[in-house]
Amino acid sequence: MRQDVKKIRNLLKQYAKLKRDLTAFNQVSSPSFDGVSSHSSQNGAESRLINHVDLSYQLKEVEDALNAIDDPQYQFILHDYVIEKHFTRNEACNQLSVSVSKFNYMKNEALHAFAKFYSDLTV
Numbered sequence: 001m002r003q004d005v006k007k008i009r010n011l012l013k014q015y016a017k018l019k020r021d022l023t024a025f026n027q028v029s030s031p032s033f034d035g036v037s038s039h040s041s042q043n044g045a046e047s048r049l050i051n052h053v054d055l056s057y058q059l060k061e062v063e064d065a066l067n068a069i070d071d072p073q074y075q076f077i078l079h080d081y082v083i084e085k086h087f088t089r090n091e092a093c094n095q096l097s098v099s100v101s102k103f104n105y106m107k108n109e110a111l112h113a114f115a116k117f118y119s120d121l122t123v
Helices: 002-027 044-069 072-083 089-096 098-123
Strands: none
Touching: 002 044, 002 072, 002 098, 044 072, 044 098, 072 089, 072 098, 089 098
């Protein structure tokens, strides 16, 4: 059970990184073509575009799973605490008016709820 929670947390951390990477990708200017034929069989612009589409798809799967969770406390834990890291554990406990042990329990439940919806989407 502990390994499952760790995998889910890592997935959500990866999601945050993917989101930043995709934002950075979107801020890069479009490739310009000078009309000179390249002798390489690799098309860098095409590879970047495929990577962009893949990242976008991965983000959408995670976002769909996050949005499927009805409990606002679980959404707060996953989004504001795990993904965005807006709060320390003690601050999150204060926001939710719960003890640290109750918060840890809720966090694990939120991670499992996310995993259920995410696995339903990716199967």
